[in-house]
Amino acid sequence: MADNTPAERVPTVVVDGVDIVYRVNGTGAGRGSATAALNRILRRKKSEKASGVRRVHAVKNVSFVAYRGEAIGLIGTNGSGKSTLLKAVAGLLPVENGRIHTDGQPSLLGVNAALMNDLTGERNVYLGGLAMGMSRAQIKERYQDIVDFSGINDKGDFITLPMRTYSSGMSARLRFSIAAAKDHDVLLVDEALATGDRSFQKRSEERIRELRKHAGTVFLVSHSNKSIRDTCDRVLWLERGELRMDGPTEEVLKEYEKFTGGPDKAAKPKAAPKAAPKPAAGADSDAKAAPGTKVSA
Amino acid sequence: MSQVLDTPPPTAAAAAPAEHDLAALAARHGLSVSGARPSLPTYVRQLWARRHFIGAFSTAKLTAQYSQAKLGQVWQVMTPLLNAAVYYFIFGMLMNTSHGVEDFVPFLVTGVFVWTFTQSSIMAGTRAISGNLGLVRALHFPRAALPVSFCLQQLQQLMFSMAALVVILLAFGVPPGPSWLLAVPALVLQFVFNAGVALVMARVGSKIPDMAQLMPFLLRTWMYASGVMFSIHHMTGPDSDLPSWVGPLLQVNPAVVYIDLMRFALIDSFGGDMLPSHVWAMALGWALVAGIGGFIYFWKAEETYGRG
Numbered sequence: 001m002a003d004n005t006p007a008e009r010v011p012t013v014v015v016d017g018v019d020i021v022y023r024v025n026g027t028g029a030g031r032g033s034a035t036a037a038l039n040r041i042l043r044r045k046k047s048e049k050a051s052g053v054r055r056v057h058a059v060k061n062v063s064f065v066a067y068r069g070e071a072i073g074l075i076g077t078n079g080s081g082k083s084t085l086l087k088a089v090a091g092l093l094p095v096e097n098g099r100i101h102t103d104g105q106p107s108l109l110g111v112n113a114a115l116m117n118d119l120t121g122e123r124n125v126y127l128g129g130l131a132m133g134m135s136r137a138q139i140k141e142r143y144q145d146i147v148d149f150s151g152i153n154d155k156g157d158f159i160t161l162p163m164r165t166y167s168s169g170m171s172a173r174l175r176f177s178i179a180a181a182k183d184h185d186v187l188l189v190d191e192a193l194a195t196g197d198r199s200f201q202k203r204s205e206e207r208i209r210e211l212r213k214h215a216g217t218v219f220l221v222s223h224s225n226k227s228i229r230d231t232c233d234r235v236l237w238l239e240r241g242e243l244r245m246d247g248p249t250e251e252v253l254k255e256y257e258k259f260t261g262g263p264d265k266a267a268k269p270k271a272a273p274k275a276a277p278k279p280a281a282g283a284d285s286d287a288k289a290a291p292g293t294k295v296s297a
Numbered sequence: 298m299s300q301v302l303d304t305p306p307p308t309a310a311a312a313a314p315a316e317h318d319l320a321a322l323a324a325r326h327g328l329s330v331s332g333a334r335p336s337l338p339t340y341v342r343q344l345w346a347r348r349h350f351i352g353a354f355s356t357a358k359l360t361a362q363y364s365q366a367k368l369g370q371v372w373q374v375m376t377p378l379l380n381a382a383v384y385y386f387i388f389g390m391l392m393n394t395s396h397g398v399e400d401f402v403p404f405l406v407t408g409v410f411v412w413t414f415t416q417s418s419i420m421a422g423t424r425a426i427s428g429n430l431g432l433v434r435a436l437h438f439p440r441a442a443l444p445v446s447f448c449l450q451q452l453q454q455l456m457f458s459m460a461a462l463v464v465i466l467l468a469f470g471v472p473p474g475p476s477w478l479l480a481v482p483a484l485v486l487q488f489v490f491n492a493g494v495a496l497v498m499a500r501v502g503s504k505i506p507d508m509a510q511l512m513p514f515l516l517r518t519w520m521y522a523s524g525v526m527f528s529i530h531h532m533t534g535p536d537s538d539l540p541s542w543v544g545p546l547l548q549v550n551p552a553v554v555y556i557d558l559m560r561f562a563l564i565d566s567f568g569g570d571m572l573p574s575h576v577w578a579m580a581l582g583w584a585l586v587a588g589i590g591g592f593i594y595f596w597k598a599e600e601t602y603g604r605g
Binding site: 010011012013014015016017023025063065087088089090091092093094095099100101102103105106107108112113114116117118119123126127130131132133135136162 | 319320322323324326327328329330331332333346347349350353354357358360361364365429431432433434435436437438506600601603604
């Protein structure tokens with residue numbers, strides 16, 4: 001860690017014994033049957049399990065403190081609760097128990113969900129920017145940078161075409177460019193580095209480093225141990241929703257690589273389905289559709 | 298997942314945080330609780346700060362709606378016109394409900410358009426949170442922006458309908474007059490009312506997704522009680538065989554209030570004597586009750602909408 005003198009360290013995110021539970025309707029015994037549904041209505045207070053509501057305990061009693069100037073990597077196998085924890089830190093997902101205290105408003109890097117495929121790239125730049133809380137003037141000022149950075153117009157005038165005509169790589173690039181156009185206090189990045197082709201990945205890594213300079217604290221969720229090594233000085237390892245390790249990057253990554261049985265998981269294709277599919281799969285299916293190329297929403 | 302939950306994994310050297318009392322540490326450095334509900338005045342300010350997003354989002358939704366159709370935005374006007382034609386065919390020609398109503402076609406079309414505004418606003422409100430969980434879980438903004446934005450989209454849609462309506466009115470020989478200006482305050486009040494109900498339904502729908510299945514039936518019942526295709530004034534007149542309490546009850550109905558106000562404003566033969574009593578007071582009252590009440594009701598659950 002860069003800074004070890006306790007007197008000077010200013011906490012920016014304090015996560016205090018946090019549990020996060022998803023409730024999923026219509027699963028388990030008697031999936032979707034009428035009697036199960038009736039049971040659910042009649043006995044909702046008594047037993048969630050008997051009535052077909054499954055509780056998925058995604059994050060269990062996690063505590064940590066993040067300090068200003070830190071870049072923290074979140075690692076763990078698929079479905080271990082990394083993205084869920086990140087969303088809770090951003091204040092987007094309510095916690096079941098515990099509290100999360102933050103300095104300012106942490107923001108998740110990603111605008112997927114606000115964009116509309118039927119609109120042109122140009123209108124989506126404005127829509128995404130406004131959704132992130134930028135003013136029209138700010139967007140106008142950065143518009144050209146966003147388009148240039150995305151490289152959408154390298155192969156012709158694509159920015160004036162609807163986003164549904166873009167290839168998945170192209171739209172992922174545009175999404176990242178829009179999301180990265182804003183400065184953040186506490187920045188949360190979810191696997192954004194796996195975006196686009198190699199040259200764009202390099203550019204986006206650079207941009208994240210740049211954002212890091214302006215941001216107080218950065219969290220990075222990634223399956224690429226290399227990008228974690230490159231960007232983070234501290235790593236939290238989540239496994240099955242529990243905080244398994246918290247420490248300097250090298251130490252934790254060594255244990256993690258031992259656990260996953262390989263020096264670098266970056267080479268492993270990420271196409272494998274998540275061990276625990278998120279209950280929200282229906283809602284953000286658009287975000288999950290292309291696991292390899294997403295900027296998580 | 299269940300087997301994962303049942304067997305807790307072996308916990309390795311989980312480094313415990315150095316600080317014992319994390320809450321005290323957070324308090325000492327003045328950190329705020331993430332995802333906490335802001336106070337009502339702050340919430341209003343935040344919502345106002347996002348007004349450009351609300352506008353852009355509703356316009357974008359409206360544009361995206363027909364962007365794949367060959368005729369494109371022409372459908373904005375075509376859809377309400379076709380709707381009016383269908384109702385005219387069924388209620389005007391087949392069932393001949395028009396008995397006793399002058400200028401029946403303008404009467405009917407005004408009713409249909411004004412009702413559709415309320416109906417679609419409430420339907421959109423019901424799905425505003427539950428249908429946009431991805432957005433709610435990705436970005437920070439006052440969640441009320443979503444239902445309000447959907448209502449604004451319906452208002453824009455109504456503007457296209459009103460343009461079509463003006464054409465129909467002129468075609469059927471209804472003369473334009475200064476009373477047409479009354480349509481503006483009537484619409485503003487109706488919009489506030491719609492937004493309020495949409496906010497209530499957004500919160501209900503976010504907790505009970507089944508409401509989206511139920512609402513069409515409730516709304517259809519409401520429509521038939523609102524005199525969209527027939528005249529409540531004639532139905533509850535002195536020579537009707539309905540019990541005497543039905544008339545006043547039907548006329549308090551906010552949908553009737555807003556529909557009749559619009560008819561009064563636009564159609565000459567729909568005179569003031571056909572309006573419910575104290576109609577402007579009721580229009581204002583409904584708007585205030587639904588608008589303020591709905592907003593507060595929605596705000597009360599602000600921090601929970603991400604859970605879905």
